[in-house]
Amino acid sequence: MARNLAEWPQATWWRPSVRLAALLAPFLTAAILSTARDSVPAATSVLVLVVWVVAAAATGDRLAGVLAAISAGAWFDFFLTEPYLRFTIADADDIEATVLLVVISLAVSELALWGYRQQQQAARRSGYLDGVLAAARAVAEGKLPPATVVDVVARQISEVLIADSCRYTEGPVRDARVAVLDHDGVLTRNGHAVDVERSGLPADEYIAVPVQRGPQTVGHFLLTATSHLAYPTREQRRVAVLLADQVAAAR
Template sequence: MNLRSVIRAHRLATTVLAAGLPLAAAALLSLVRDTVGTPTVVLVLVACVVVAGATGLRSAGLAAAVSAAASFDFFLTQPYGSFAIHDAEDLEAAVLLLIIGGIVTETALWGLRQEAALARQSGYLGGVLATADTLARHHESAEDVTESVGRRITELLDLDSCRFVPGPPPNPGAPTFHHDGALVRDGYQLNIERDGLPVDAAMYLLVRSGSQVRGHFVVTAATHIARPSLEQRRVAALLADQVAGWLAGSGQHVTGRSVHGSPQ
C-alpha cells in the first residue's frame, strides 16, 4: 500500500469515527433524557463536533455535525426512535446543532491553517538565518556558498535542480522571478498558484546587487507540477539577494554548480 492509499484510508477512518462519536453520545444521553435538559444535550453534542473538527479534516467535522443533528433528532426528541420532530423548539435545536457544527468545524480548520502558516514562516526564517550564517563564514568558497543557497532554494520551491551561473541570463524573455515573488515570462506574469511552475523551460532567479546583476540561478521543475506559494518565492528572492551581497563583499568569482532536488 502506497502513502497516498494510507492517507486516504486514515481520512476515511477518521471521518467514520467522527460521525460515530455524536451518535454514541446521543445514544448514551437517551438513557437519562428525562433528567437532562436540552441545553446540556446540545452542549455535549457540540463538544463532539469540536473534537472532530480538531482533527483538521473538513469531512470529519461536517460528518460529526450532520451526525449530531440526526442523533439529537432520533434519540432525544419526541417521537423517540424516529426522525420526525413535532416540537418547534426541538426542530430549532436540531437546526442550530447543524449550523453550529459547521461553524465550529470551519473555525477549527481556520485555526489549524493559521498555525501551519506560522510554522512555515518560522521555517522560512530559519532557512534565511542559516543562510546568513553560512555567508558569514569568510572561509567558505564562492562555489560552496552558491551551492548551499541553491540547495535551500531547491527545497523551498520544490525544484528538480538549481544551478548558479555568473553574469546576466542569456534570454531576457525566459521566465524570471521578481523580488515581489512574481514569475514573469515575455512580459506576462504567470499564475503559479493555478498552473504551477513551467515544466517546458528553465527559469531564472537573479542575483542582483543594486543595479548590477552578478549572476543568476537557473532553476527547473520539469518532472512534476510545483506550486510554491508567493511567500516561498519571495523568500527565494531574498536568499538570492544574500548571495549577491556576499559576492559583492567578498570579491570572489564563482563557476556554476548544479543542485538537484529529491526524486519525485
C-alpha cells in the same frame, strides 16, 4: 526549515480515518447520552456533540467538520428527541434544537478551520525566516565554503517554491524561454508576467532565481516544477530571491 503543518495529514490513511471518526464519534456519544436522557438536558447534549465537530474541524479537513456536524444533528434526532430511535421529530422545540445544533456546528467548524489556516501560515513564515537567517549566518561566519552555501540555499529555495529540483548556474539568464523571478516576487516569461497564484509555476520550462551583487547578475538558480503544480505565494517568491542574494555575498 520548519515542517509545514499540512504535510503529515497527507498520508493516504489519514483523511479517510478522520472522516470515519467524524461520523462515528457523534453516533457513539449520542447513543451513550440516550441512556441518561432523563437526567441530561438537551442543551448539554448539544454542547457535548459540538465538541466532536470542533475536534474534526481542527484537523484542517473541512469535509470532516461537515460530516461531524451532519452526524451530530442526525444522531441527536435519532437518540435524543421524541419519538426515540426514529429519524422524526414531534416537538417544535426539538426541531429548533436540532437545526441550531447543525447550524452552530457548521459555524464552529469554519472558525476552527480558519484558526488552523492561520497556524499554518504562521508556521510557514517561521520556516522561511529560519531559512533566511540560517543562510545569512553561514555567510557571515565564513566557515562554510561557497559551494556548500550554494547547496544549502538551493535546498531552501526548492522548499520555499515547492519545486522538484534546484541547481546553481554561473552568469545571467540567456534563454528567453526561462521564466525569471524578480525581487518583488513577480515571475516574468517572454516579457510577460506569469499569474502564479492562478496558473502556478511553469511546468514546461525552467524558472530562474537571479543572484545579484549590486546591479550585476553573477549567477542564477534554475528550478523545475514538472511533477506537480506549485502555487507559491508572492511572499514565498520574495523569500526565494532573498535567499539567492545570500550566495552573492558568499562568493
